[in-house]
Amino acid sequence: MKTCHNKASLKLATGTLLPIILLIFFVTFQTLCYAQMNGNISGKIVDPGGAPIEYISVGLLYEDGKILKGVLSDSTGKFSFSAIPDGKYLVKISGVSYHPLTTEILVISIENRKLDLGLLKLKEDSKLLNAVVISAQKKLIEQTIDKTIINVENSILSEGNTALELLEKAPGVKVGEDGQISLKGRSGVLVMINGKSTYLSPKELSTLLKGTNSSSISKIEIMNNPSAKYDAAGNGGIINIQMKKNMKTGLNGSVSLNGGASRNARYGSALDLNYRNNKVNIYGSYDYGYRGETEYLDFVRRFYDSGNSGSIPNRTSYQDTETDEPLHTNNFRVGLDYDLDSSNTIGFLINGNVGKYTHDSKTGNRLIAADGTMISHMATTNYDQQSWKNLTYNVNYLHKFKKEGRTFSADADFASNSFTSNLNLKTTTLQSTDGQAGATTSRRGYVPAITDVYLAKVDYTDPLSKTIKLESGLKSSVIQSDNNLRYDILNNGNWEYDNNGSNHFKYKEQIHAGYININKDFKGFSVQAGLRGEYTKTQGHQITTDSLLTRSYFQLFPSIFINKPIGANHQIQAAYSRRIERPDYGDLNPFRVFRDPLLFYQGNPFLKPELINTFQLSHSFKGKYTTAINYNQTTDVITWLSGQIDSLNTTFESPQNLSRLINYGISFTASTTFFNWWNGTHFANVFRNEYKGNVQNNTFNNNTTSFSFNSQNSFKAGKGYTMELSGFYYSGSVYGISTYKGSYAISTGVQKTILQDKGNIKLMVNDIFQSDRYREQTKYQNIDMYTNKRPDSRRIMLSISYRFGNQNQDNKDRRTGSEDIQNRVKGGG
Template structure:
């Protein structure tokens, strides 16, 4: 498949211009709308076309982020065009002539004059929909989501189409856990430290939107076989001084955020600080493992205990934006991120062994006290420059982005034997590490004609990681001595050199829009693991998008993608985590990249009533599939020490995985005040593993959101989500169900609000039952996690809204900030 797609894309990239030139065009009207004073583009201005003598428009659209518009399929004739936007005087252009076969009436630069009327208070009733289905991504506008506002990024992701989140915060996109996460279109080393912890350190009130990109084009990095999730944080480009304060207090989690922006003319700054804390939570666990050795003896291991856990984190950031000229923009940002967690627990253990005749051979009872802690601190900073040329759509972008994080993980455990007369055993380890990642990219867009655009760019990624481990063992007198065999350090370096080219054009008289692309990435890796050499490799990454727009409300898209997943340093780190001597984990330095071919077909439909519907189906085939795999050992020797009845878990390249699935989303305004929204995700996975039995599993996720508007200032919302159980490579994944309720009251001209929220109010625990099995063992697991929560949210917005229209400026957005549209990410993402 990949070779065939490469040939097709090469032909399209080579001959696409000729293909375009041979096509015809229907009549159209195009132009650009600009602020008459600032000369900045006016986006979201309303352009309407009237037949001469008619009082009602028969066609129209909104301008894009560059102030441009083009209305196709206009019959030959004489028309009147009007352009209107809040805060501006309406402009009318008479006698716009459209000829025939083909004809494009170009209105050039339409200047809008700001309205002289002083606006003391501006309330815009319209707001962005929760879900936006765009041609290349799905956008979830979190600012208008009530039930998630007291939570964190994980809570928002649970509502996003095609995204699945389990109770521990593990994220999958279209059923694939290998997801590339970005913040404001840029990578951050904070995700490499601990993805689940990082996502639980970002308050939902700080998130403007989440972009889901299941079929990334050539401009994006090839990493992430599942796709890309881009978290857009709130910022502000409105003139004047503006800001907001958000606070949430609940029985399970507390968080808050502060946002401030100031802009005068062409210079602006944004600053924010946010933090959260998960209060002390006690999780109950119970597991029973049954295993058989080579002699037919049966061993059972029962572990029953509880563990208390805490999480906390905070973020801060500062950005400076300077519109040097109307066509030159410079942005500098710096941010600091911190999160950490701690877990402490007591586990009672009973180990028994029986011979084939079911006679008890031995009994060993013990109690294990354990403690583990993790913390991460990261600093991200970037410099970006964008140049817009005189030719519409011609741009040059430069991005320098650097991320540095310091991470520390440590554990201690002591096992006291209640039978057998054995002395206590134990260990403790301290594992500090550093992660340095630098991205430098250059992107150029060249419109060859009005309907043919060429994009190209290059990128360098430099990643340096260092890690050191100090492990001590418990002596009989209660003191500790250094374990030299488990004390070491290593350095890991990976560089990626990438370049890409893509084209956007139409064929068959603009019936079909195409975007073929080709990206090349060369990867070099060095690591000072003993007896391990990681070879360099080159990856050619084709992509293709074909789309057809039936009308402004209906479109269909077919895309192909080839992507890879490189093992990260946690996957290859040979450090043994022995915080539980019966369940040990380690990395695998010999891992290879996972490779993926995927096809996706999507259909979107919107209706005049405000309802919308989308459907996506996909096929994905992974080779050298990266999976967590557990192997049981009667005796496992680690650096000269024996551990008994052990499950060793590590990542491995295990055969192939084929996934087929689909996603259905619908939003229906039942009345002007009552809205229903539902999302259904289905997937079937087949793992074909040489030497291991093939495994096929079916799973689904379904949720329902209902909201009701009681007047202009009181809103209520309810949300329920169910993730089914699913058969996986070694056992079953547990089901997960939760539900939320929220109500919000706005006051002070909607500058302030107070809300009440509840999560699982009728049940204290969520029970997680799962099975893990492999050669010679089967383990039943039960975890009981406290999930019930009651809370209150408070928010206040301050500042004055001035209608001096700058690029990206918006009016008041009910439920959120005065936000510009989400950035395209800056650079080759």
């Protein structure tokens, strides 16, 4: 029995903190200088029932009625005007279905630079309500100071796609060949669904996202630098996928169908129903999707008896693989919210994702000697039937105090996740020379992975004054995973248990956390400071070898954000946060998973968590153009590295801790309106990654400067027609000891509203030139390999959707307070 106990403590790099301390000091100094030059007017807009009205126009006018500036209220009905010079003003609010509201004259002066107008209640215009129903559509991409929001349900190009394919189009996001997700060149992104961590291994998360249809997604939120309120996991930031939830009153719903083809057929359907009255909201949705896909892989490996890849290879392996990957998915959601009274709400929710996936590949592998003669020729079939079932049960409670904005919420969740893999691997050695006899080896595997997640969480929010807001909370999660891998080998017509390949691994993890956030508005600037503490205890039990690995550690994760408006059009933010990326169960489990007899993957039970300190300075101009400079340093960075056994012509991959990764760069986001009929959002990012570490007892540095660009454009063509054009480009990049080539893709689509604007038809073509591919080069010591993967990315899809029932919007909202359960369920397949 082996036991390892490790306690980690807070480590901050002094050398990297000094520049940011000076930067924050500079920004704060500038803030104090400008403080007396800025006025502020804010308020909250509500309907006759007191519910907030979101995204309604608010104008700031001079005393004579001329417009100074305008904004939209946010999702809570709040609005704010900053950097207002001394003078007399009016605030005018106008929106469809409401009578316009204009305030009395407001005075900004040295004695009164901050005006809070409180609740501004609008009256409904019954004539407009009865005459016509007009729906406002949000922009495809919205850029705020702390996040990028992609309104998926507004996009033509989202039709017929999966959640993983949608992420490929998101600004700054890159999806690797095996589903690894990076953000601005940083890996270790925490993916959340409805604000809940999935606790899945990267491969299981990739499968889940492939099984989540775009028709059920409302929006995607991208947070590069989250606050202490969120889980500290996710060194690359957080991506939150928000599913649709109908908030309209009465009985209503929608139905949609889609179909098309890539190299194979794709089709799907979705149904959404909702009933809401003054007390009860009952909602449910279901969608089904089938995605046929065929991809091609070329893999070249060179082997050196000298152990040095700089010499002439003694043998070269040429491998080509064709894989069919049909995927069937079923997603459903059933919920009930009940208002006990005006202050208390209780809710119940069940989320489900059930599906099956088949990996059916045929591989040819030719091993050629240096003189050109064939050493061996193998043909391998890999047939892997996978199925999964993810069920999450939630009960939630919300209490609203009499004091405006003070709330308490509590959640309890149980998530049951099961993945099963039935693998059949058959390799036939073909006759490569005269007189050589062929041979066949067969291996089968059964890989059940069961993960249960228990979570409890409470949150408290209190606006202590007009300028100070307190947020705090506690959260505990317990994860239990069981993976019992069994391999059998066919010997003389009989299946025999493989002692060397089989493995039984159990993993337990507890994380107990608490956080506090303080938001303070000063004259002319605002500060948010937070601190999160997390205690982690893990236990990995290798039952097969009877070894036990335990770890426990407590970490503090501070964060600070300083926002400073300068003049009427400029805003600066400085931010710092500390985060952690824990190794998941798939990384820790040392069992082997074979792609073919000469290639396998193996976990590492001795991995340590990686820690990151991230700094960002951003500038926003007119709310449309944002420039951000970021610097991030990660220690003990977890990276999958390749190894090679030349004598056996075998390659393997295993996760290792490298010394550090330094990532820094500059990004630019622009929201443009070239004409009234042309809106666009464009993102450009230049970054540098520098990996440093020790591999096979040798230090190495692998670094490069990379560039990415993403553009989303929407065109109004009249008569109900809308068109979209999007594209992205990624230059070469590095990961660990590997280098990746660049890629790009261009997609387009058109939409037509029908049936009195209650329905629409969409046609889209994704990756028109089929240029999105993954090309990887690894050359280090005796490792010399090249991979070229051509996914099934070009596809054409046609969809039709229809909304029925009452379509009047009710702004009353209730989401579960535990919106951060389920990214690391530690699976192993």
